[in-house]
Amino acid sequence: MVSPQKNGHIPLKTSTSSPSSVQLLIACVRPGAEAGREDAVAAQLSEATDWDRLLQLATHHRVRGPFCRGIRALPPDRVPPNVQEFRRSTARAAMLRNKFLIGEMGRVQSLLADDGIRSISFKGPVLAYTVYRDGRYRWTRDIDLMVHPDAFSRATRLLTRDEYRSFWDLERSALDRFGAYLKQQNTLVRGNAFAIDLHASLTPIVHASGAEFEDLWGRSVQQTVEGTRVRTLRPRDRLLMLCQQAIKNRWNRLKYTCDIAECLWATEDLDWRALWDEAQRTSQSRLLLTNLCIAREIFQTPLPDFLRTEIEQNRRVQKIGTWGTNKLQSGLDSVGVRFSERVWLYWTIQDTVSHSVHYAGYSVVRNLWEQLQNARSALRGS
Numbered sequence: 001m002v003s004p005q006k007n008g009h010i011p012l013k014t015s016t017s018s019p020s021s022v023q024l025l026i027a028c029v030r031p032g033a034e035a036g037r038e039d040a041v042a043a044q045l046s047e048a049t050d051w052d053r054l055l056q057l058a059t060h061h062r063v064r065g066p067f068c069r070g071i072r073a074l075p076p077d078r079v080p081p082n083v084q085e086f087r088r089s090t091a092r093a094a095m096l097r098n099k100f101l102i103g104e105m106g107r108v109q110s111l112l113a114d115d116g117i118r119s120i121s122f123k124g125p126v127l128a129y130t131v132y133r134d135g136r137y138r139w140t141r142d143i144d145l146m147v148h149p150d151a152f153s154r155a156t157r158l159l160t161r162d163e164y165r166s167f168w169d170l171e172r173s174a175l176d177r178f179g180a181y182l183k184q185q186n187t188l189v190r191g192n193a194f195a196i197d198l199h200a201s202l203t204p205i206v207h208a209s210g211a212e213f214e215d216l217w218g219r220s221v222q223q224t225v226e227g228t229r230v231r232t233l234r235p236r237d238r239l240l241m242l243c244q245q246a247i248k249n250r251w252n253r254l255k256y257t258c259d260i261a262e263c264l265w266a267t268e269d270l271d272w273r274a275l276w277d278e279a280q281r282t283s284q285s286r287l288l289l290t291n292l293c294i295a296r297e298i299f300q301t302p303l304p305d306f307l308r309t310e311i312e313q314n315r316r317v318q319k320i321g322t323w324g325t326n327k328l329q330s331g332l333d334s335v336g337v338r339f340s341e342r343v344w345l346y347w348t349i350q351d352t353v354s355h356s357v358h359y360a361g362y363s364v365v366r367n368l369w370e371q372l373q374n375a376r377s378a379l380r381g382s
Contacts, residue, residue, distance in 0.1 A: 020044070021053045022331050028054075028070030029063045029258050030299045031265040038073050045074075051083050060332055061254035064090050065128075065137040066262075091136035094128070098135035099226055101125040101194065105143050106228035108159070108196065115158055117151045120213075120220050121232045122202070122241055127259060129225045130232070131266045142187075142195040148213045149184075152200040156186055164188040164196065175372055181205065182366055203244045206346075206362040208355040209283040210244060211237065235267045236275050240284055243291040247349060250342065251294065251324040252335045260291050261299040272304045283351040285310075286317060290349060293321035298328060316348050339367075 027040035058067040068087040071079055079087075102125040112119045121144065128138040147155045156166065167187040168176035180186050184201035203210055219234045233241060242263055246256035264270065279288040293311050295301040303311075311317055323345070327334050337345070346363065350356040 021050055021057055022329055024049065025054060025057045025061070025063070025067065025254070026298060026329075028058075029066035029254065030070070031066075031258070031262040031301075032299075034073065037070055041070055041074065042078075045078055051080050055083065055086060057331060061334070062139065063254050063258050065094050065132070065139050066258055069134075069137040090139075094137070094139045095135045097194075098125040098128045098138070098140050101140055101143055102129065102135075102226050102228050102230065104194075105145070106225075106230050108143070108145065108162075109230060111162060112145075112147070112155055112158065115154070117147055117155050117158070118217055119155070119231065120146045120216060121230050122146065122238065123245070126225065126230065126232050127263075130223065131238075131259070131263050133266065135226070142197055144197045144199065146199040146202060146213065146216070148217075149200040152186070152198070155198055156188070159188050159196065159198070164190045167195070175369070175376065179369055179373070182362070182369060202241050203248060204366075206359055206366055207244065207248065208358040209287065209351065210240070211278075211282050235263070235270060236278055239263050239267070239270075239275065240279060240282070240288065243284065243287050246291055246294075247287055247346070250337055250345060251327050252337075254298075254328055254334075257291070257294055257298055257324075257328060261295040261301045264295065264301055272307065276307065276310075283355055286314070286349050286351050289314060289317045290320045290324065293317055294324045294328070297321065297325045320345065320349055 024041070024044040027037070027044045030037055030040060054067075058064050068091050071083065071087060072091075076084070105121050105125060109119050109121065123144040124140045124142060125135070128135045128140055132138040160166065165188065167189055168180060183204045184199060185204070186198045187195050188198060189195045201210070201213075202216075216233065216237055219237060220231050221234050222229060222231050232238070239260065242256065242260045246260065249256055251257065276285070276288070279285045289307070289311050292301070292303055292307060296303055296308075296311075311321070323341075327337075343360075343363065346359050347356050350359060
């Protein structure tokens, strides 16, 4: 069993050769009090700081927004002019995009509601304003909306009539229809500016755990964000959703752990016991513990004693936590994983044997689908 240090930190066997640029990036994007972040960044800065690599890392890990927030208060003589310009232009672009997307999200939710379709918004601009609390400091790529599985096809048709078009050929291609079923998602685009990811579930069908739509809807909340009324997840469901996003993407970017840590800092009245009970009830306990473990190791995110004890006593959580932390600290080599690693990861993180079997079966089908997709693309390109 791993013994916690006096400050409650849970030591992991992480890499000791992580590049200094990665540690500086982590210091820049860490959530929490402004003063603590400034001190952490200042401690990592030196005359030898490779700013080009730092910008490359921030882009690669999709944390340009938090990175810009982290360097904004540094003395001007510590930050090169080109980096200062990058910070200003990135923050301005993120603010404009998030304002537009949150308005479009509200419009689309109203459009769906008028046709009797209930929808819940999550991720994207909602996180920018409700978790990061500033549209400048989280870049958003698209809108994510979840509808009841029974309303998925109807919502797709309605958005298509609203001048959106499906990214996949769902009308004619059985392969694309099957892919949408496996992903529980359809991407709809409008022009070249942005997309809506329409979900029938918070996670692909390969992941068996998580709450059902009716439960999520019953606990969802309406908020006014930048003058727009949107319906979104309550904080506990939002946090578990972010944990699912991290495992779905195999911690291939710092962005996912950054979102989780930011969510923990932003939710001042978080009921940790209720969160743990919910994770156990929906078979997401190992998923939650692993993400908390990684957030603690990367960002020193404070955790209550009982959850630290749960992490210490769970060897699988410790093992996956070490793997994920080392992966995030590997710099630009964080994206790809071997197939054997992916199988081990998803099998191990499930709470029950039945969920592991569920994953194994659907993962075989998913891999077959990906091979067919690649073969089709090769034929079209020849």
